[in-house]
Amino acid sequence: MPFLIKTSVIFTLLLVICAFFARWLMPYDIATTDLLNRFAPPxxxxxxxxxxxxxxxxxxxxxxxxxxxxxxxxxxxxxxTIGGAIIGTALGLIAAWAGGIVDDAIGVLVDFQATMPFLVLALALLAVLPDANMGLFIVIMCIYGWERYTRLARSVALSAKEATFVQALTVTGTPAWRIYLLHILPNAMGILLVNMSLNFPATILAETSLNFLGIGIQPPDTSLGVLMGQGRNHIYNAPWLALIPGFIILLATLSVSLIGDWLRDRVDQA
Incomplete structure (x- = not known):
């Protein structure tokens, strides 16, 4: 494993540990204020x-x-990322299995999602749906990138349908759902996992972009996008408020992207 990939893995694991144990690692409650100690430098x-x-x-x-x-x-x-992968993979397998008008309808949805900018779609949903909260925000993020999984799963499933072992299972009367879930899906897992690793940093950027605009997570809670959005108002007198979360976003997305590229190369060589 190259040194750069090892470094990326270590940094990503460090962020995961910080995220998992954040409640115990935080020296102060995020709601604790000290107006006499505003803009204290790092x-x-x-x-x-x-x-x-x-x-x-x-x-x-x-x-x-x-x-x-x-x-x-x-x-x-x-x-x-997980939600988008499940939705997209399920639709891809259904399209390959059903064919005909079902395949065409799913294809139209895929083309629509691919041509519609996600930020525009998310802005529209958040503007229309009342009482936006974290749960709703997570649901909206699940629709990001699902069409890529649909295309991959459909392509793999259509190729696998022509395989000898699949035709043999079909002749013996094995139910279609069993063939797709237990035999075709495992063949697609490698490329789907690689796509997830590549889609994860893009999802982080989409989330931070929405929160940067102030339409996602609302105070008193926070996220990397919220911190950047709040920090931009003080970029001249307290630059660390925007630079520190921005630096974390940069390193996190870069690290996961490098890992995803490395995994893709490994899968292609296999």
């Missing part, structure tokens, strides 16, 4: 270790906010 900019990454405009500890933001952003991206 240690590297002359601050003290009371707040290693400084404080924001309300005196809240940036390290605590960052840990919670990583937790929320990774939760949304993870559930969104």
């Amino acid at each position: 240690v590297l900019m002359g601050g003290d270790w009371t707040h290693p990454l400084g404080t924001d405009n309300l005196g809240r500890d940036v390290l605590s906010l960052l840990l919670r933001a990583v937790q929320v952003s990774f939760l949304i991206a993870f559930v969104g």
Whole structure:
């Protein structure tokens, strides 16, 4: 495994650990404010270790906010990626199995999703649906990128239908659902997992973009996009408020993308 990939794996695992144990790692509650200690700089900019990454405009500890933001952003991206993979793969297998008008209808949905910018669709849904919350936001993120899984699953399933072992199972009377779930789907898992690893950073960017615009996660909760959106208002007097979450977003997406590219190369060589 190349050194760059090892570094990416270590950094990604570190972020996952921080997200999983954020509740116990946060030195302060994210709702705790200290107006007398607003805009305290990070240690590297002359601050003290009371707040290693400084404080924001309300005196809240940036390290605590960052840990919670990583937790929320990774939760949304993870559930969104898994949800999109399940929806897309199921539709792809159904299209390959049913064919005809069902295949055509799913194809139209795939083309519509591929041509419609996700941010526009998400903005429309969040504007129309009342009482936006994290659960609704996660559901909306599940529709990001599902069409890619549909195309991959359909392509693999159509190829597998011509395989000798599938035809033999069909002749022996094995139910179609059993053939697709137990024999065709496992053949597609490798390429689907690679696509998930490539789609995960894109989901993080989509989530942070929406939250940056202020239409996703609402205070007092936070995410990486929320921190960047709030930090842009103080970019001149407190640049760390936007730079630190932006730096985490950059490294997280870059690391997962590198891992995904490496996995894709390994699958292609197999």
